[in-house]
Amino acid sequence: MEFLTNWLAFMPVFAAPLVLAALGLIINERAGILNLGAEGIMLCGALIGIISYIELGESSALGFIFGSLAGVILGFVFGFLVVVLRTNQVVTGITFVILGSGLTGLMGIPWVNKAVSGITPIYIPHLTDIPIIGRFLFGQDILVYVTIIFVVFVWLFLYRTRTGLELRAVGENPQAADANGINVEAYRLLAATIGGAFIGLSGAYLALAMAKIFVLDMTQGRGWIAIALVIFARWMPWRAIIGGALFGGIEALIPRLKATGVPIPQYYLEMAPYLATLAVLIYAALRLRSGQDAPKALGIPYVREDRK
Amino acid sequence: MISISLNFIRRRRLTIEVRQRISLGLHVSILLGALFFGIGVCIAILLGRGVELSSIYEEFIVFTFFDSAGISSVIVESIPLVLVGLAAAVAFRVNFWNIGIEGQMFMGAIGASVVALFDIGPEILRLPIMFIFAAIFGIFWASGPAILKVRLNVNEVISTLLLNYIAYYFVLNQLFGPWKDPRDKFPHGEQYDIAERLPAIGWEQVHYGVAVAAFSFIVVWWIIERSRFGISSRFVGVNPKMALAVGLPVSTIVAGSAMASGSIAGAAGFVIAAATEYRLTFTMAAGYGFSGIVIAFLAGNRPITTVIVAFLMGSLFVAGESMKVFYSLPDALVGLIQAIIVLSVTASEFFVRYRLRLASFGDT
Numbered sequence: 136m137e138f139l140t141n142w143l144a145f146m147p148v149f150a151a152p153l154v155l156a157a158l159g160l161i162i163n164e165r166a167g168i169l170n171l172g173a174e175g176i177m178l179c180g181a182l183i184g185i186i187s188y189i190e191l192g193e194s195s196a197l198g199f200i201f202g203s204l205a206g207v208i209l210g211f212v213f214g215f216l217v218v219v220l221r222t223n224q225v226v227t228g229i230t231f232v233i234l235g236s237g238l239t240g241l242m243g244i245p246w247v248n249k250a251v252s253g254i255t256p257i258y259i260p261h262l263t264d265i266p267i268i269g270r271f272l273f274g275q276d277i278l279v280y281v282t283i284i285f286v287v288f289v290w291l292f293l294y295r296t297r298t299g300l301e302l303r304a305v306g307e308n309p310q311a312a313d314a315n316g317i318n319v320e321a322y323r324l325l326a327a328t329i330g331g332a333f334i335g336l337s338g339a340y341l342a343l344a345m346a347k348i349f350v351l352d353m354t355q356g357r358g359w360i361a362i363a364l365v366i367f368a369r370w371m372p373w374r375a376i377i378g379g380a381l382f383g384g385i386e387a388l389i390p391r392l393k394a395t396g397v398p399i400p401q402y403y404l405e406m407a408p409y410l411a412t413l414a415v416l417i418y419a420a421l422r423l424r425s426g427q428d429a430p431k432a433l434g435i436p437y438v439r440e441d442r443k
Numbered sequence: 444m445i446s447i448s449l450n451f452i453r454r455r456r457l458t459i460e461v462r463q464r465i466s467l468g469l470h471v472s473i474l475l476g477a478l479f480f481g482i483g484v485c486i487a488i489l490l491g492r493g494v495e496l497s498s499i500y501e502e503f504i505v506f507t508f509f510d511s512a513g514i515s516s517v518i519v520e521s522i523p524l525v526l527v528g529l530a531a532a533v534a535f536r537v538n539f540w541n542i543g544i545e546g547q548m549f550m551g552a553i554g555a556s557v558v559a560l561f562d563i564g565p566e567i568l569r570l571p572i573m574f575i576f577a578a579i580f581g582i583f584w585a586s587g588p589a590i591l592k593v594r595l596n597v598n599e600v601i602s603t604l605l606l607n608y609i610a611y612y613f614v615l616n617q618l619f620g621p622w623k624d625p626r627d628k629f630p631h632g633e634q635y636d637i638a639e640r641l642p643a644i645g646w647e648q649v650h651y652g653v654a655v656a657a658f659s660f661i662v663v664w665w666i667i668e669r670s671r672f673g674i675s676s677r678f679v680g681v682n683p684k685m686a687l688a689v690g691l692p693v694s695t696i697v698a699g700s701a702m703a704s705g706s707i708a709g710a711a712g713f714v715i716a717a718a719t720e721y722r723l724t725f726t727m728a729a730g731y732g733f734s735g736i737v738i739a740f741l742a743g744n745r746p747i748t749t750v751i752v753a754f755l756m757g758s759l760f761v762a763g764e765s766m767k768v769f770y771s772l773p774d775a776l777v778g779l780i781q782a783i784i785v786l787s788v789t790a791s792e793f794f795v796r797y798r799l800r801l802a803s804f805g806d807t
Contacts, residue, residue: 171600216786216789216790219793220790220792220793221793221796222786222789222790222792222793223789225540225600226736226740226785226789227786227789229540229542229600229733229736230782230785230786230789231782232733233733233778233779233781233782234779234782234783234786236775236778236779237775237776237778237779237780237782238775238779239775240773240774240775240776240778240779241488241492241772241773241775241776241779244773351773351775355608356604356605356608359601359604359605362601363601363605366598366601400616400620401616401619402612402613402615402616402619403612403616405612405615406608406609406612406613409605409606409608409609409612410605410609412601412605413602413605413606413609416591416597416598416601416602416605417591417595417597420591420595420596420597421595440459440460440461440797
């Protein structure tokens with residue numbers, strides 16, 4: 136019982152960063168941009184989040200804001216490279232991972248391994264004390280709830296606004312969008328920038344809420360897991376919550392299982408999230424009609440001058 | 444036409460045109476300009492960290508190219524880099540983005556270590572058997588993503604990358620568990636016997652890994668530039684739909700290239716285990732995966748240029764290593780320099796493909 140309560144209570148903390156990053160990637164990919172650099176952008180968001188927190192009077196809010204600003208800048212640079220300069224999206228994305236790791240490694244030295252108190256969970260008398268589901272539902276930090284609001288907003292934006300419709304059109308069929316007077320490049324640049332904000336925020340969350348410390352390369356592949364999550368979510372925001380809960384559940388399970396002393400070798404436990412991601416990718420591929428959900432122009436640059 | 448925010452230029456606007464052809468001189472100067480830009484940014488970063496200009500010159504130019512000990516350490520450093528560069532190039536040619544080179548290197552080193560640990564085969568054949576095991580283990584690790592890609596269209600970037608983590612944790616599990624060094628109880632493998640180490644060739648510290656790299660280079664060069672498979676794979680890389688339409692076995696070529704890539708990455712793991720570390724370690728593959736990608740990208744996936752770029756990258760590794768020691772710079776330095784250079788070169792390709800022109804309104 137204790138085990139279940141704890142596991143449920145910690146699951147959202149592991150799920151939220153994945154959902155946030157996946158949201159950013161969904162916005163990117165819906166506009167046709169494949170940003171494989173999420174891992175690097177998250178790292179920068181994490182470091183900038185910690186720096187702002189420590190240097191600006193221990194305010195988590197400022198940490199989150201500057202963390203997402205770092206994501207905005209990197210997202211914009213990524214967008215500028217792939218949209219305006221038409222660089223190869225795969226090469227640019229992978230390079231951004233190393234860029235993020237290198238920048239944080241070089242600049243972050245004074246702030247590495249400094250524990251912070253970070254953001255604290257809310258407490259509502261009575262509600263939080265409900266057995267089993269009390270802390271799970273009513274004992275999270277603010278950003279977990281904000282994440283859910285973001286999911287709703289992104290869904291509303293993509294499916295209930297004209298801008299969202301046009302953004303999706305750019306990702307599905309840029310030729311047709313262009314012919315209808317939609318500025319393909321501007322939309323893609325915008326998507327890369329807004330997506331970057333979410334990815335940066337996700338990194339700041341990792342540092343300020345989950346780990347409460349910045350460690351070199353602390354993202355540990357979460358950016359890649361988020362990319363796989365988008366495929367699992369079939370590019371739909373609300374399904375990212377399901378995927379986030381699945382992976383968050385697995386990650387939250389690892390420290391709990393270690394604590395109970397179940398005789399599973401430690402490093403096989405650490406392997407679990409990556410194995411699960413692989414399994415989810417295969418599951419998504421095996422699904423009937425899968426692949427049809429992907430934006431049709433995903434990863435394909437649009438160059439009006441190259442049009443046949 | 445770029446219409447973003449450039450319209451404010453009065454009565455004029457910046458348009459881009461596709462170049463029909465580009466002169467060699469212009470092409471080379473754009474590339475050199477990009478390289479100088481990238482190197483300039485890197486120098487600025489190093490200066491910002493308190494490194495002196497004269498010592499950058501000393502470390503990167505004088506010591507690495509005009510000093511016998513220096514040049515031999517560059518050669519030693521470039522042996523695995525040639526291998527990972529070839530591994531990446533073979534896969535990238537068919538648009539199989541093998542990001543899993545590090546995992547395949549670990550597998551190669553595990554294969555070699557299994558032979559060394561259990562003394563498989565007579566001592567005289569020990570090294571060739573280790574090499575073959577390493578290649579097979581590398582192929583094994585690449586085969587999963589290869590099959591998933593051609594059968595189920597699973598994105599190979601993610602699957603190969605995930606397998607890096609899985610291989611890494613497997614190595615940790617072995618090194619902290621059953622394969623821990625029985626002598627000093629440290630989490631690294633038992634040291635290889637003399638017969639299981641690649642011997643030195645007799646000049647400075649250069650070892651017979653040079654032969655492994657040369658052998659791999661010749662095989663890859665022949666396959667890519669001379670064989671039917673190479674020509675088909677070029678076709679698949681440039682236009683897979685057309686290749687399928689004319690009846691080429693596209694799936695086989697893609698999967699075959701991916702596995703070949705895995706075998707070369709496995710060989711790189713073997714070289715590091717048998718010639719540098721003399722054992723299995725969990726840090727041995729760090730940084731090589733991205734280096735392979737960088738080398739293949741800058742070399743345009745051609746075997747000969749891969750060797751040249753790998754050599755230059757070797758000098759970056761050697762110079763970066765001493766920079767790290769003297770100025771206590773972080774491990775991430777080499778990766779950061781690589782990333783900056785790749786980004787400037789890839790961005791410069793825009794100016795190779797297109798021409799910017801200031802057009803007045805009314806022009807068409």
